[in-house]
Amino acid sequence: MKKQFIRRIAALLLLLVGVAGLGSKNAHAGSQENANQVKIDNFSFTPTTLTVAAGTTVTWTNSDDVPHTVVSDDKVFKSKVLDTDEKFSYTFTKPGTYPYFCSVHPKMTGTVVVR
């Protein structure tokens, strides 16, 4: 009886540790994923300023009902027109500050900082 109780406690503890572990793993994966993602929504880039390490590939995803583009002010990168749910990726190899905008709606601006 006592043995069974201890086994149950142990199982529960294992389960808890497992869930906690899974949880933290998920959270970790989530932040990793967001670290190189820019969402295009409501005519704005989020985050407006994204800081990444050199060598990172940044991906923009258009969640708006209208097309947008991602165009570097200094012509370093330029996406094709992104319709709803379309993505654009660019790999930043050199450190620096990269301002960009949507060439269709130029009020939409953002910056990628590469360290």
Added chain:
Amino acid sequence: MSDYIIHDHNNDGIDRRGFLKCMAWAGTGALCVLQGGVLKSFALGQMDHAHAGSLKGELSFVQISDSHIGFNKPANPDVIATLQAAVAKINALPTPPAFVLHTGDLSHLSKPEEFDALEQNLKSVKTGRMFYVPGEHDVLSDNGKQYLERFGKDALGGGWYSFDHKGVHFIGLVNVLDLKAGGLGNLGREQLEWLEKDVKHLKSSTPIVVFAHIPLWTVYPEWGWGTDDGAQALSYLKRFGSVTVLNGHIHQTMQKVEGNVTFHTAMSTAFPQPQPGTAPSPGPLKVPAEQLRNLLGITDVDFVRGRHSLAITDSPLAT
């Protein structure tokens, strides 16, 4: 009221009763008349016969805008059907318009099949000619090359041009090319120089109609609804007694008068957009299906010589 012109006393092709009927279907519309630089506006319900009689003109034309062929999101899953309704509206006018101006965003994504569908559907418009200026959606991938080949063969530069009709000077401008980060619509130096020369030889009494996609006046800069060098363009037109500026882009009617200049924006034939600042962004406004056609429409413009009057009537597709 009759569908035919039977009271054409002035031999100008316009029947007062027919004209009244054409305004009657506008329902919620407003009629604005510019006389000697002073704007008079009437809710259509307040129009009486005396007013309507004073609005008879010898030139009438129609503006349509923002057809966004290719758009298929919930705000309007069938933009072809609403364009066809706009065509039917034009064809029901008591006097066929001399021509139709399309103030841009013909397509949604600048795709050849979208331009094809627009042209096909506008073939049945009963009018002398179609004139176009591009919207930002028409120059997405190729800086407007395809647009120019199809719709701007006789145009200059990025697609600008002017023409005269019955003593009125019409100017089509392009303010959707080479947009700068953080900026608004853009005409550019080359086009401004051309515009200055284009109007130089004209008498100040010449009525001027300017049409372009993005408003040339600052409607709401937070949403990009304005043109950075629009004021420069308007400075060349200051000496003229009657200037009318027709724009699209904002998918709703808006009007402003500044001195002798009347600014007007047209409804879209595809989907409405929110009023400035009333939504997080200027994206397509989703309204109940039965309300959609109240927010889409055409603009009918009637010019009266001598009085420098220009009557602008916005007519929703519904009713």
